[in-house]
Amino acid sequence: MSVPKLFLIDAHALCYRSFFAIKGLSTSKGQATNAVYGFINTLNKILREHKPECMAVCFDSKGKTQRQALYADYKIQRPKMPDELISQIGLIKDVVAAYRLPVLEADGFEADDIIATVARSRRRDEMDVVIVSDDKDMFQLVDDGVAIYNSRKERLIGPADVQELIGVGPEYIGDYIGLAGDSVDNIPGVSGIGGVTARDLISRHGHLEQIFENLNGIKSASVRQKLETQKEQAFLCRRLAQLEERVPLELNPEDLKVREPDYQRLFALFSELEFKRFADDAARHLEPPEEAGGPVLEPLTDVKALAGEIVRAKRFGFICEESEGVVDCAIAAGGEKVFSVSPEQIKGLKAVFADKNILKITHNLKDGLKILKRLGCSWDGEVFDVMLAGYLVSPGKSAPDISSLAWEYLKIVVPATAGAAQKAGYMERLLGPLREQLNAKDLLKLFADIEIPLTFVLSHMEGVGVRLNGGLLADLSRETGKKIDGLERRIYDMAGEEFNLNSPKQLGHILFEKLKLPAVKKTKTGFSTDEGVLTKLAGNHALPGAILEYRQLAKLKSTYIDALPQLVNPRTGRVHATFDQTGTETGRLSSHDPNLQNIPIRTELGRDIRRAFIPSDDRHEIVAADYSQIELRILAHLSGDENLRQAFFEDRDIHRFTSALMFDVAEENVTPEMRNAAKRVNFGIIYGMSAFGLAKDLDVPQDQAQDFIDRYFLRYPGVKKFMDDSVKRCEKDGYVVTLLNRRRYIPEIQSPNQAVRQFAQRQAINTPVQGSAADLMKLAMIRVDRALRERKLESEMMITVHDELVFDALSSETADLVELIRVNMEQALELTVPVKVAVKRGPNWLEAEEIAASAPSRGKR
Helix, strand or coil: CCCCEEEEEEHHHHHHHHHHHCCCCECCCCCECHHHHHHHHHHHHHHHHCCCCEEEEECCCCCCCHHHHHCCCCCCCCCCCCHHHHHHHHHHHHHHHHCCCCEECCCCCCHHHHHHHHHHHHHHCCCEEEEECCCHHHHHHCECCEEEEECCCCEEECHHHHHHHHCCCHHHHHHHHHHHCECCCCECCCCCCCHHHHHHHHHHHCCHHHHHHCHHHCCCHHHHHHHHHCHHHHHHHHHHHCCCCCCCCCCCHHHHECCCCCHHHHHHHHHHCCCHHHHHHHHCCCCCHHHCCCCEEEECCCHHHHHHHHHHHCEEEEEEEEECCEEEEEEEECCCEEEEECHHHHHCCHHHHHCCCCEEEECCHHHHHHHHHHCCCCCCCCEEEHHHHHHHHCCCCCCCCHHHHHHHHHCCCCCCCCCHHHHHCCHHHHHHHHHHHHHHCCCHHHHHHHHHHHHHHHHHHHHHCEEECHHHHHHHHHHHHHHHHHHHHHHHHHHCCCCCCCCHHHHHHHHHHHCCCCCCCEECCEECCCHHHHHHHCCCCHHHHHHHHHHHHHHHHHHHHCHHHHCECCCCCCECCEEECCCCCCCCCEEECCCHHHCCCCCHHHHHHHHCEECCCCCEEEEEEEECCHHHHHHHHHHCCHHHHHHHHCCCCHHHHHHHHHHCCCHHHCCHHHHHHHHHHHHHHHCCCCHHHHHHHHCCCHHHHHHHHHHHHHHCHHHHHHHHHHHHHHHHHCEEECCCCCEEECHHHHCCCHHHHHHHHHHHHHHHHHHHHHHHHHHHHHHHHHHHHHCCCCCEEEEEECCEEEEEEEHHHHHHHHHHHHHHHHCCCCCCCCECEEEEEECCCCCCEEECCCCCECCCC
């Protein structure tokens, strides 16, 4: 019979390590969760990989411990536990309870003592023990049946490892600390005796008793004197280090056995903590929703009868999904029955989708639209997308899937792996609470007038796609490959040897050990070789600059030049990006496969990639429309600053105008350096840039950067007031709003952590500006799309990137299209400053040339 294995977790040590190892993790309500997340990760790993038969989680006492009573300075140097960690300890205990693991703690004792007590008692019961801790105090417990598990290094430490790591065996750890001390716990040891001397004394004489019995045998008079004068302290320090093995615990051995977790409770906790992956894992162990009182799945045998029932109810829920070419559709009517519907049966329900008097309730309307369009269904009437509603209500959370929505609003567990039939039954039940939330937060208009109509626009755009010049990309790939090969040879010549250019460790060796360049920033694994470090070092040596160029070329080649052709749909011959409405908290759209937002334009090669985006055929051309400095114009509107508004009314070069004000010179006397500084401040202000950030950006002293900012605010006092007011409103309300009332919750603005709080303040300033620009672009897209349909133009909108729209324009329609674009983009939202759109036309996205415009839309003065 095998020996049972018991894992004892030093909870506080693991909590601290997780807290400092994982940065910036919190829920949308502002609850810090980094320590909880790290703790769960480690716990799951132990349970999964080591499969312990028994386990306990041990916590320190809240009150004064026996060691503090013995020695007042014990651990006195340690800072108070951070408030953000304190707030997570209770959550961690809740998680442990949901795993049905015992929590062990005792007044006056540390977790170390509890672990020592349990470990020794279980060893007497012939149970192998593994202690999860990074604390070397624990090494004294190690023997043939007790090991230490270092979760950070994923290493088991036995007696031989202790000897190798410390230089003494486990039985001498207390003596070693008594002599050498332990700075972590503020145990002084014998002053003047370090680790080397302590190891030598122990190897020659043994425990402290033998060392002091043989003082005359110690050759060094200095060491002998230190020991003689500090004997009492040595024994005190050993006592502080030695673990107590007789902590009074009421412990039933049966309680230590690992049992099946309470998955319902875990799912609830993980959902509240917004740990989606953990929640999904827990949900897989729960009964499917139809067995838990959910809607009943029935076979659909009479399509006409279902259509009639839907018409009478004037609403229905539906889900249409596709995975690897397989379409999965389901419809729920009346809230009690769910029908799995085949593509052929969907065709028989065309009338209910086209009936403007019937409300359709779904999740992820955009993808469903594409499927239904292929099946010949057209749309009319009101539609409610619970995913978009959930996003608007809580934009700080990840894209709301059915599982998270059902739990949050219905307290029902729906596994993430559920099919369409399992999900569809919850559409109507989610409608009420989500509509209520939208109404309570004044978001119904944004939902109905912007997000829902935009879904139809985006679905169509994804279907249109964009054509690529494959030959050009193939040429770019070959040319870039040659440049990369040449750069590699140059770098090896400069380094004097070949090495892995993608290995930070090997690059660090070349830069800092071989070439003796100054180390700028240190990481946990060595010296940093990130972009900022290499940029600084480029002035000292040619190699860092070459590495930067190599990285840039390699990234462009792998991410775009070689990847884009792989994304071409063989059926359409085009790339069909996916546009995400729920990917950002500010309301900005994002995209993937490919990420069009990140197609670069600042480098020559990056611009060449844009050349590969071409019209659909020879009858078409590319037309691109870009809002001019829209975020600065919105800043002028929101702040009401007269100087900033004047610049836009007079259609001035805003950066030259700002520079003239900042430096008190005539605009014609503004130098390129002065204009650049003003430009950085103009755009930096929108993002709440500090003097430190501006100094780094401009490569000037911080006091000079602060002077630039002070000058800016002196000339634009309305902007300063807007920024201060935005922060104050956010501190009061917990959220900020855009021009169209989109909310972003920023609970971190109340964080006791200064860095976190300052970042939140920058978000409070930026979001009303960037979010309003995003709202404006969405409104413009809806208007432009509607105008295209009304005018029955063949030209298609196919790409949206930040403040730009790109069209596949029928050349004979370009003049009409340009007029349509200008009117609908410039007049989408009335601001108190003019809105200006630059429109270009050309054979590809890069080489489009600007079309002269009439006067821009005039805002209200």
